[in-house]
Amino acid sequence: KAGVTQTPRYLIKTRGQQVTLSCSPISGHRSVSWYQQTPGQGLQFLFEYFSETQRNKGNFPGRFSGRQFSNSRSEMNVSTLELGDSALYLCASAGGTGLQETQYFGPGTRLLVL
């Protein structure tokens, strides 16, 4: 089974721009979660989508948004980029039942905001 894939792997943007990151979950998985990882704040939950609906949301400003498509692929968008948005963005997929399963993480997208 193919793992979780994320594109692009690396991005460089400037302040004020917007960015869209993509995640394709493991085949059959309907839950996709997004996390931000920074040296200062560690791993922080952004949001989770299940069957095209946002099921959970973390404590991030409205500049961070996401969506999920009918094939379970997910995108997250960050508008009006700030320097502090530089981070590794990780996507994780799971079956969505929450029981006896793990979340599988993709390779991540490393975003640098200049």
Place this chain on the structure above:
Amino acid sequence: ELKVEQNPLFLSMQEGKNYTIYCNYSTTSDRLYWYRQDPGKSLESLFVLLSNGAVKQEGRLMASLDTKARLSTLHITAAVHDLSATYFCAAPHNFGNEKLTFGTGTRLTIIP
């Protein structure tokens, strides 16, 4: 709000020694995860612990869960250099929830 604490933050140990990483979480949870992260890489799933008293082992790593104490441990036996990495524990916010709160991570360095 769920809080997950790990200790130690940094651990340097010699090959062949044993050590334990501790993970405390603040509210009841139905699962506890352990992940490994190598520098510049993503998270690799190690264990999912589902019930009180659960113990899982893979090679030189063994994880256990005590839901009453809200404590999980990751024990390393006879450490080898390949185990050098950062280890994270994580817990979901409530039963059946996929929203995970991660600990700060333990950076483990194995010295030959």
